[in-house]
Amino acid sequence: MDTTTKLTAAAERLFDRHGYTATGMDRLTRAAGMSSRTLYKHAGNKAQLMARVLAARDRRFMARIEVESVDALFAVLEDWVRDEGVRGCLFLRSLAETGGDTPEIAGAVARHKAAFHQRVGGIVGADLGHDDPALTEQVLVLFEGATHAAIYRGAGSVSAARAAAATLMALART
Template sequence: METDAARSLVLDAAEELFYGRGIQAVGMDAVRSASGVTLRRLYQLFPSKGALVEAYLLRRDARWRGSLAAYVDTVHAPPRERVLAVFDWLRAWFEEPGFRGCAFINSFGELGATSPEVALAARRHKEEFRRYVTGLVTEADASASTGAHVALLAEGAMVTAALTGSSAPAREAREAAALLLPQVPAQGSRL
């Protein structure tokens, strides 16, 4: 089996297991079984569980942020609406079967105190998300500090949705974010 194909199989299995059950609850043998690769091949690709966890988080970060950006890029509306589209995307994510909250918050909660790699991956993901949201907010003629506030609303929605099993926090956070953003004047109105 090609290295890239085997790596993808292992990462797919790890993502499903780590996200679904938690990192500490899943051993390398479970990843091996779910991926269909031999234990020897698994350890050739990822010499330790820590290396596998780090690769899982890096890939999840790229996929998650890429999916969000692709969604927002489809919104052909004023910049303010593109900011609010972040919350629409979050709502759809919260409604996916198997949603268990933010993988980075979850992994940090499990291992952040003992794994500098997990803590760094989680911090990096959150910083990139905040930077992305702040960029959208400044394009909507609001300040960078407003961007930080909007990102914090999104983070709170993620945690609350995971705890409640509801997508309502996305709508509630969207409504709060709309209050922070400058209003778009109605067509034909004079300022």
């Protein structure tokens, strides 16, 4: 594993577990097993590192949601929550922590959420056989809501959202 990949992986674990603000560069250097000079050489500043982490997370998440049905989309979320834990969306948490005032982070979040919206629209369209922007928005809100509700209600929130999405899809087919 090259230095940049190692640093990005260590930073993702820390940012996801402790948040952007609470994760200092000293903690990052220890976790990555490198000097601060090496860290800054490969990461730039903390905001640039977070943007790199978000880009890597985006690639991993979007690859997992290459599905053709809304039910499969929620099945992926159930797997994601089981594998990654129930801490909510790292994109929205980092945006909230920075108040949208850090351009690198705000840009990464905006790109991810736009691509996610487009992907959900494609999944809804593939499942129904035609585009349905209103249903896309409903499924997206259920997905995002389940991701955050799982923090305090547990992973069962995702199952509840999956059932609600199935009801919406059945109604759309009638």
